[in-house]
Amino acid sequence: MQKVDMKRFIYFFVFFLLLTLSLFFVMNTLDSRTIQQSLVANAKNQVGYAESVVDDMLYEASMYGIQYTADSSVRFYRQQIRELDSYNAQMKKNALVERMDNSLLSNQSIESLAVYWKQEHAIIATRQDPFAYEIYGSVEQRGWKMVNGNLYYFSLYPYIREPRTPDEIQYVVGVKLKMDYLRNVLQKSFNEGGSEAFFLVGNGPTISNGPLVEGIANQARDTITPDPEEIVKFDYTSGGEDYFVLSRYIEPIDTYLVTYTRTSDLLEPLNRNRQMFVGSIMVVLLIGLTVIGIFYRNFYRNVQLLRSRFHQVERGDYGVRIGSIPGAASTEFGTLFGGFDHMVARTESLLDSLKTETDLRRSAEMKQLQAQINPHFLYNSLFFIMSMAHSSPQAVIRMSKHLAEYYRYLTRLGSESITLETELELADHYLGIMALCKTMEYEIRLPDLLKKQPIMPLIIQPIVENAILHGIEERQGAHRVSIVVEPTDTGAVITVANDGRGLTADELSQLKADIASAEPPPGTHGVGLWNIEKRLKNAYGSAGDLDFAINEWGGLSVAVRIEFAAQEGGSYGVIDRG
Structure with missing residues (x-):
């Protein structure tokens, strides 16, 4: 029996040894992959940082061009100097050059500014360039251009529209970048992290701050594609060394930002x-x-x-x-068991506290929402009843009915379940009141299969009020509001649209940024939408959010996405036990 037990023990030992070695090689492979993924992620961060620096530089340079294109002192310069004597004309030229020089004193990325008048074949520049007349005389459209190994941004006057022919161009404002600044961007962004990088300018030259690995620029030129939305990755081998290469297309200057990292040394x-x-x-x-x-x-x-x-x-x-446990009290297991008991006890206590806190938060949130009802709405409704009491009893009856149902709904929020049907009834009463007070049309479309679906209270009503106060009332002649509920696979999309004042692209972007912020917007504007967004996230996680768009009427559409089967918070977005 001893021999049999020993034999089994040896078999177990061999099996355990092979299993351990196999697991190690698997872990080693996973570690290698993890390191490479970490290197790629780090390189992507470097690319993103370098791209942001280049984008800022390009934006700043283009702003200089647009600034001097629209500048009245440049626009009327040629006309003014024709009316001046030689001395005063020279002084005016010196003043313009000095102003351009001063604007570049604190700028590290721009080498020179120049203005070229095509008809007079005259140029004013902060730096002399023997090829300036040839370069600026060939400009026929605004934008970025690589000329003689240098990057220029050309802005044309007229600047409101693109000139249809070269003869319409009155003058050209050119901004010349410092190529050494681009090399410094590569040095600061990549070389300190162990990577190398270069700019690949269309079919033109490469811009780097040092020698490149042989053949990598040609390989990059043959592999990468102009996709400004993605960072393209490919692998490259040269001289027995392995590299991974990342590239990002910078569309304004038709240039690729390419970085490569050697992986062999890091895996050794x-x-x-x-x-x-x-x-x-x-x-x-x-x-x-x-x-x-x-x-x-x-x-x-x-x-x-x-x-x-x-x-x-x-x-x-x-x-x-x-x-x-007998025998375990004096060992590490005694400490572990004690820690387990303490952890479970603390977890039980924390969950009880969380439930209490959640109940309190739900009650406070409901009270806060009810307190936000605008008292001026009630005053205006009552004044309408007073003014129409003698002339139109039917209007008074309709107003009273809507007003009674509206406030009856608000007072029963804490005691009855809220569904899409009841929530839209509140919106219907509110819009009915507003339609009596002003010329307005509205429609509400709710599919029958969604009527009994539970929903958090006062999610739709603040958006409807926002459509009236900040949309309809801020645009002359606006009079339409629509509420459309559409089912999705496991939820619904509720769209509130109006034909009131829309938003510009910048205002729309700012609104989305304010809503996504962790802190509420300053003041009172936008706080209601921010509050709705946070309640949706608490209730439905990533499945619930607000979306904004300009509709076919020219007004704003607000889409509320909800998830009926959300695991994060159930029907009302709170965490309950038991």
Whole structure:
């Protein structure tokens, strides 16, 4: 029997050794992949930083061009100097050059500014360039252009529209970038992190701050595609070294920002660790077998006990405790069991506190929402009833009915379940009141299959009020509001649209940024929409949000996306136990 047991023990030992080595190689492979992914992620961050610096530089340069194109002193310069004598004309030219020089004093990326009048074949520049007349005389459209290895931004007058023919161009404002600044961007963004980078300008030259790996520029030119939305990655091998290459297309200047990182050196320490592990694992396993023979029984029993208790906790039994186990109190398991009991007790206490806090938050939120109802709405409604009491009893009856139903709904929010149907009834009463007070049309479309779906209260009403106050009332002749509910696979989209004052692209972007911010907007404007967005996120997670768009009427459409089957918060977006 001793020989049989020993044989089985040897089999187990060999199996365990092979399993350990296999797991190590798997882990080594995963570590190599993780390191490469980390390198790629770091390189992408570097590319993003460098791109942002270049974008800022390009934007600043274009702003200089547009500024001087629209500047009245430049626009009337030629006309003014024709009316001046030689001395005063020269002084006016010097003043313009000095002004252009002063505007570049604090700028590190722009080398020179120049204005070229095509008809007079005259030029004013902050720096002399022997090729200036040739360069500026050939300009026929605004934008970025690579000329003689330098990047220029050309702005044309007239600047409101693109000149249809070269003869319509009165003058050209040119901004010349410092190529050394681009090289400094590469140095600061990549070289300090162990990567190399260069700019690949269309079919033109490469811009780098040092020698490149042989053939990598040609490989990049043949591989990458002009996609400004994505960072393109490919692998490259040269001279027995492996590289990964990332490229980003910078559309305004038709240039690729390319960075490459050598992976061979970074993975070498991992390979050495693998060799050291193979030698040391044998010693570790021999010691481990001795130790496992002594502690196997107690260790296995205690681990199984701890495992079973964890399963009970996973099933929601937070009253489970391990307590004192004979023989374990003086070992690490005694401390572990005590820590487990303390953790479960604390978890149970925290969940009870969380439920209480959630109930309080729900009550406070509801009270806050009810308190936000504008008292002027009630005053205006009552004044309407007073003014129409003698002339139109039917209008008074309709107003009273809408007003009564509107406030009856608000007073029962805390006691009755809220559905899409009841929430839209509130909107219907509100719009009915507004339609009596002013010339307005509205429609509400709700599919029958969605009428009984539960929804958080006062999600739609603030958006409807916002459509009236900031849309209809801010545009002359606006009079239409629509509420359309459309089902999705597991939820619904509620769209509130009006034909009132729309938003510009910048205002729309700013609104979205304010809504997505972690802090409410300053003042009172936008706080209601911000509050709705946060309630949707708390209730439905990523499945619930607000979306904004300009509709076919020219006004604003607000789309509310909700998820009926959301796991984050159930029907009302709170965390409950029991």
